Amino acid sequence: MIKPQIPLLLISFFTLLIMLPKSTSARLHPRRDGTPPSSSSGGGDGKFCLSWRLGVEANNVVAWGTVPRECQEEVESYMIDGQYEEDLDLVMQQIFSFLNSIPLSFDSFDAWVLDVDDTCLSNLYYYKTKRFGCEPYDPVGFRAWASKGGSPAISPVLQLFNKLLEKGFKVFLVTGRDQETLGQATINNLHNQGFIGYQRLILRSGEYKGQSAVRYKSDIRQKLEKEGYRIWGNVGDQWSDLRGNSTGNRTFKLPNPMYFVP
Amino acid sequence: MIKPQIPLLLISFFTLLIMLPKSTSARLHPRRDGTPPSSSSGGGDGKFCLSWRLGVEANNVVAWGTVPRECQEEVESYMIDGQYEEDLDLVMQQIFSFLNSIPLSFDSFDAWVLDVDDTCLSNLYYYKTKRFGCEPYDPVGFRAWASKGGSPAISPVLQLFNKLLEKGFKVFLVTGRDQETLGQATINNLHNQGFIGYQRLILRSGEYKGQSAVRYKSDIRQKLEKEGYRIWGNVGDQWSDLRGNSTGNRTFKLPNPMYFVP
Numbered sequence: 407m408i409k410p411q412i413p414l415l416l417i418s419f420f421t422l423l424i425m426l427p428k429s430t431s432a433r434l435h436p437r438r439d440g441t442p443p444s445s446s447s448g449g450g451d452g453k454f455c456l457s458w459r460l461g462v463e464a465n466n467v468v469a470w471g472t473v474p475r476e477c478q479e480e481v482e483s484y485m486i487d488g489q490y491e492e493d494l495d496l497v498m499q500q501i502f503s504f505l506n507s508i509p510l511s512f513d514s515f516d517a518w519v520l521d522v523d524d525t526c527l528s529n530l531y532y533y534k535t536k537r538f539g540c541e542p543y544d545p546v547g548f549r550a551w552a553s554k555g556g557s558p559a560i561s562p563v564l565q566l567f568n569k570l571l572e573k574g575f576k577v578f579l580v581t582g583r584d585q586e587t588l589g590q591a592t593i594n595n596l597h598n599q600g601f602i603g604y605q606r607l608i609l610r611s612g613e614y615k616g617q618s619a620v621r622y623k624s625d626i627r628q629k630l631e632k633e634g635y636r637i638w639g640n641v642g643d644q645w646s647d648l649r650g651n652s653t654g655n656r657t658f659k660l661p662n663p664m665y666f667v668p
Numbered sequence: 669m670i671k672p673q674i675p676l677l678l679i680s681f682f683t684l685l686i687m688l689p690k691s692t693s694a695r696l697h698p699r700r701d702g703t704p705p706s707s708s709s710g711g712g713d714g715k716f717c718l719s720w721r722l723g724v725e726a727n728n729v730v731a732w733g734t735v736p737r738e739c740q741e742e743v744e745s746y747m748i749d750g751q752y753e754e755d756l757d758l759v760m761q762q763i764f765s766f767l768n769s770i771p772l773s774f775d776s777f778d779a780w781v782l783d784v785d786d787t788c789l790s791n792l793y794y795y796k797t798k799r800f801g802c803e804p805y806d807p808v809g810f811r812a813w814a815s816k817g818g819s820p821a822i823s824p825v826l827q828l829f830n831k832l833l834e835k836g837f838k839v840f841l842v843t844g845r846d847q848e849t850l851g852q853a854t855i856n857n858l859h860n861q862g863f864i865g866y867q868r869l870i871l872r873s874g875e876y877k878g879q880s881a882v883r884y885k886s887d888i889r890q891k892l893e894k895e896g897y898r899i900w901g902n903v904g905d906q907w908s909d910l911r912g913n914s915t916g917n918r919t920f921k922l923p924n925p926m927y928f929v930p
Contacts, residue, residue, distance in 0.1 A: 453754040456755075457758035461755075463722055465919070466762050488715065500723060
């Protein structure tokens with residue numbers, strides 16, 4: 407009965423080894439060795455991909471075309487194993503807590519702005535076929551997907567939408583989708599997912615073709631303010647939804663590590 | 669030799685169980701069950717604390733006084749086990765790549781703005797004594813720490829600083845530290861850590877007392893622009909360093925989950 411305990415011990419040892427965090431020594435000092443910033447794969451792909459995703463969400467990583475190949479697994483796991491939904495929920499808690507602090511005027515000019523793609527409607531199914539953003543943007547493929555009008559609602563955002571209406575806000579949905587080719591499909595999709603009762607859906611009309619989302623959306627929001635609306639909150643999955651002019655009293659960045667809109 | 673294989677199999681089975689991700693079923697649909705956003709502890713403290721930290725870095729979680737108690741371990745591990753440094757490195761890569769794209773004028777008006785606390789100089793040692801931000805802000809304690817002038821440089825930022833000087837930028841250090849009480853200690857600390865050759869160190873003078881960092885720093889940057897400086901980049905660990913007016917062509921948010929400056 408002695409021999410069989412050896413593999414047992416060995417397995418326990420290797421199990422422990424595998425499960426230990428990569429570095430257990432506390433490095434309290436920021437690195438002082440004068441080495442330049444590490445290469446893209448840094449301290450292992452796992453850590454690099456976490457950094458990359460944080461960089462995207464904090465608007466440090468911009469104008470990227472595709473998810474780094476080595477991060478496909480990380481992004482896929484993030485999107486489908488629960489952390490994405492957890493992150494969404496936390497943003498919603500922040501929004502609800504802000505909502506309760508707003509002194510409403512009930513003059514029909516208290517407004518909120520919501521983006522559509524990956525804010526109201528999820529394109530996760532589509533991006534699954536694009537290796538979660540590892541494949542370059544495919545305008546024809548995306549148009550075909552969006553034309554079907556089958557994107558599911560992002561449930562916490564639908565709840566927010568209904569809460570906003572209930573409280574008396576005017577909700578403006580502002581999207582970079584092309585009005586001519588995707589207008590009707592978008593109206594249908596929002597309706598079949600329960601986004602009913604918004605003040606206005608604003609799609610990209612001809613005059614804004616080719617403009618960056620920051621400029622186009624800033625212009626739209628400025629026009630809303632000129633109409634007298636007070637934009638209390640502005641929610642989007644891209645920093646281009648939230649930057650520029652007339653951004654609103656508070657902006658809320660929903661997570662999206664799958665693509666970048668300039 | 670058959671019996672001993674049973675514990676072996678059992679151990680392998682439990683090892684596998686432990687190492688499997690919490691949920692292996694791909695939840696491609698955002699939650700559609702109509703439940704309200706989950707409570708603060710959400711899907712377990714680990715997930716919640718990741719969400720909270722992301723919320724801080726994306727400027728969704730604002731005006732918070734202390735790190736949530738249940739997140740002390742997560743924040744501590746983040747700061748000392750390497751991910752913080754990895755995240756810093758990634759931001760630096762983005763900055764260096766931006767730097768190389770800037771068309772310099774060599775007229776002495778190409779400028780960068782850097783914050784000081786937890787941008788140039790690390791207060792990690794101090795915050796270790798404050799349970800990594802779980803204890804409320806202690807102005808007396810912080811002043812005592814800062815007065816010593818012993819905060820270590822954040823090495824990648826020191827490298828950036830030297831690269832900026834080498835390229836010919838004018839570097840402005842803009843800090844919310846009180847000029848009267850911390851001016852000399854800050855000058856000494858920057859010097860003893862190698863921050864030598866900056867254009868100007870701007871501390872909070874009497875006229876800005878009590879103002880939010882966003883207003884104070886916006887005002888300083890506007891004055892720099894009025895002097896003719898072009899602010900190409902603006903680096904800070906707080907969103908209040910990066911928001912407001914004259915924010916610079918690009919802003920870079922360094923990670924800091926330990927405290928919030930309004």
